[in-house]
Amino acid sequence: xxxxxxxxxxxxxxxxxxxxxxxxxxxxxxxxxxxxxxxxxxxxxxxxxxxxxxxxxxxxxxxxxxxxxxxxxxxxxxxxxxxxxxxxxxxxxxxxxxxxxxxxxxxxxxxxxxxxxxxxxxxxxxxxxxxxxxxxxxxxxxxxxxxxxxxxxxxxxxxxxxxxxxxxxxxxxxxxxxxxxxxxxxxxxxxxxxxxxxxxxxxxxxxxxxxxxxxxxxxxxxxxxxxxxxxxxxxxxxxxxxxxxxxxxxxxxxxxxxxxxxxxxxxxxxxxxxxxxxxxxxxxxxxxxxxxxxxxxxxxxxxxxxxxxxxxxxxxxxxxxxxxxxxxxxxxxxxxxxxxxxxxxxxxxxxxxxxxxxxxxxxxxxxxxxxxxxxxxxxxxxxxxxxxxxxxxxxxxxxxxxxxxxx
Numbered sequence: 189x190x191x192x193x194x195x196x197x198x199x200x201x202x203x204x205x206x207x208x209x210x211x212x213x214x215x216x217x218x219x220x221x222x223x224x225x226x227x228x229x230x231x232x233x234x235x236x237x238x239x240x241x242x243x244x245x246x247x248x249x250x251x252x253x254x255x256x257x258x259x260x261x262x263x264x265x266x267x268x269x270x271x272x273x274x275x276x277x278x279x280x281x282x283x284x285x286x287x288x289x290x291x292x293x294x295x296x297x298x299x300x301x302x303x304x305x306x307x308x309x310x311x312x313x314x315x316x317x318x319x320x321x322x323x324x325x326x327x328x329x330x331x332x333x334x335x336x337x338x339x340x341x342x343x344x345x346x347x348x349x350x351x352x353x354x355x356x357x358x359x360x361x362x363x364x365x366x367x368x369x370x371x372x373x374x375x376x377x378x379x380x381x382x383x384x385x386x387x388x389x390x391x392x393x394x395x396x397x398x399x400x401x402x403x404x405x406x407x408x409x410x411x412x413x414x415x416x417x418x419x420x421x422x423x424x425x426x427x428x429x430x431x432x433x434x435x436x437x438x439x440x441x442x443x444x445x446x447x448x449x450x451x452x453x454x455x456x457x458x459x460x461x462x463x464x465x466x467x468x469x470x471x472x473x474x475x476x477x478x479x480x481x482x483x484x485x486x487x488x489x490x491x492x493x494x495x496x497x498x499x500x501x502x503x504x505x506x507x508x509x510x511x512x513x514x515x516x517x518x519x520x521x522x523x524x525x526x527x528x529x530x531x532x533x534x535x536x537x538x539x540x541x542x543x544x545x546x547x548x549x550x551x552x553x554x555x556x557x558x559x560x561x562x563x564x565x566x567x568x569x570x571x572x573x574x575x576x577x578x579x580x581x582x583x584x585x586x587x588x589x590x591x592x593x594x595x
Contacts (some may be wrong), residue, residue, distance in 0.1 A: 196530075217513040221247070222278045223391045223500065225288040225313070227263035230391060230418035233446035234452050235313050239288045240243040241484035242494040242540060247449065248483070248500035251301050255513035257505070263300045264289075266391050266516045268297035279305035284517050285504055287497050292316035292362035296323060302468060303327045307520040310505065312496030315442065317370075317583060320545040326521045329528075331548045332464055332496030335367040336583040338442050341462035342412075342553055343374035351410040352380035353401040355397070357423065358414035360387035393419065396426050397428040404432055411436045416443075421450045428455055444491040448569045453560045456569075464552050465492035465536055466570050476535035489567045495536035503532050534575075540578070545590035552576040555572035 209419045223243050225235040240261045264271035271294035275286060285308045295314030301326070302309040309328040313336070314532070316503065319330045331572040354375050358364035362528040366388070382526060383406045386399050400423075403411050411432060412424045420440055427438050467477040467489045476498070480490055480587070490498075507526040508516035516523040524546070525570045532540040532548070540550040555570040563569060585593055 196573075209510065215368045216549065218282075219252075219257045219285070219505070219508055219513055219517065220283045221257065221285045221287060222275075223259065223261040223287050223497065224262070224264055224274060224278075224282040226266055226436060229263075229266055230456045230559050231266070231290040231313070231324075232287055233450065233488075234417050234444050234491055235288050235290050235497070238484075238488075238490060238494045239312065239497045241430060242480060242490060243287055243299070243501045244500040245483060246478050246498045248504065249479070249504055252509055252513075255311070259395060264291070266291045266294060268293045271295075272297040272301050275301040276305070277284055279307050282386060283503070284308060284520070284523075285372075286300050286337045287501060288312050288493070289314045290493065292318075292366070295319065297323055299323060301330055302520070305520075307420060308498075308523050310500035310504065313493040316366055317588065318362070318366075319495045320543075320547045321588040321590055324545045325590070326546075326592060326593055327524055329500065329542055329546045329548060330522060331500045333462075333552075334547075335370050335444075336585075337364065337461050337464075337581050338366055339370035340374050341440055341581060342439060342460060343371045343380075345460060345554055346377055346380045346410060346437070347378035347380040351439075353408045354382045354410045354412055355408035355436075356381060356382065356385045356412040356414055356441075357405045358385065358387055359390035359398050359401060361390050363416075364390065364414045364463050367430055371412060371414065373439055384386070390415070392420070394422060396423050397430070400427055400430055400432060404430065405438070409437060410485065411438050412441050413439070414441045417447065418450075420447055424451060426457060443491065445489060445569060446556055447489050449488055449513070449567070453558060453563055453569065455555045456560045459557045460573070461555055461557070461570075462552055462576075463492050463555060463570075464491075464550055465495040466553065466555065466572075468568065468570070469553070469572070470538075472535040472538060490536075491515060499534040502534050503527055503530070503542075506530065509588060543585055544593050545588055546592075547585075549578045549582060551578055 207391045223240045275298040289311045290313035312332045315335045356368045358368035448456045511526045537550045554574040
């Protein structure tokens with residue numbers, strides 16, 4: 189599908205940045221950042237405009253002295269060909285860093301383009317482990333989360349709590365397929381069993397009744413949803429309408445605070461989820477959230493996707509400063525190597541690092557959604573169950589099959 193004017197929401201900004209006479213007169217190098225995500229579809233609350241705001245927040249806070257920074261954005265419509273087309277056009281126009289990329293299928297397509305063009309890709313909301321496995325790239329960093337971490341944390345924890353028989357409904361694309369497969373593996377390793385898995389067409393499904401009825405008839409104790417955003421919200425709401433929450437434990441294998449807010453605590457209470465970021469986790473996360481809310485005046489608090497866009501952009505800008513903007517622009521592979529060589533530290537995630545395979549390493553946290561009575565203030569939605577150290581929750585480096593990993 190060709191890139192059209194409709195697909196590039198930031199076209200006016202792009203034109204000014206890339207073709208205006210003022211750009212030619214710049215006294216300093218210009219680092220150009222493109223946020224590529226879902227602006228209007230099922231993932232708009234997870235990333236969408238909030239991811240653009242978080243990226244701009246990183247630029248505002250860093251305030252590089254040696255170079256200028258421009259940020260544009262576009263909607264990939266959850267279509268790999270659209271995403272790849274926009275990425276190729278951006279790279280040819282001088283974009284140096286692409287950020288966000290929800291939808292694993294789109295992220296994998298863009299991953300190839302960015303490597304070909306020798307730019308930099310930081311994914312904050314693509315969950316596929318292929319990005320740090322067979323399709324790992326010296327030009328890509330995977331921030332925030334992946335299906336291995338999510339499935340290991342939740343599948344293991346829920347089986348230990350007695351949820352030892354599962355039925356999984358998943359979105360039929362790379363993310364959903366991998367999440368269902370990995371969760372099944374960890375459920376079985378923990379001593380449980382999976383009574384069935386069922387895929388639904390993505391995108392475009394809104395009526396999940398037939399899938400839910402099959403899950404209900406399986407006799408499983410746990411109903412796992414391997415999807416995200418609006419699809420997840422619809423699934424949970426429809427499961428409650430069928431009365432399934434009284435006979436099965438409903439769990440979300442990937443859930444964001446925007447999903448909880450969309451459902452409301454009355455419907456989301458008790459759900460266990462895994463996240464690398466929560467706005468009220470500590471003093472630093474609260475300070476980051478306060479700055480972001482003040483500057484963007486959003487309808488809600490930041491998701492872990494927003495936090496990843498902020499932190500990844502901030503670390504890239506630090507790396508570009510350390511090596512020089514001209515070198516960073518000329519060689520995306522070298523820029524990522526510089527990012528890997530430097531420890532990370534920011535208010536969203538705290539200290540961390542980036543592995544050889546491009547996996548960003550930080551702790552993860554197992555949370556449970558509060559009841560309405562437990563919540564004492566706006567967006568007070570999570571209670572911490574367990575902190576999961578980085579070396580215990582991410583896929584071991586030698587198991588991914590990344591060609592960049594040296595024995």
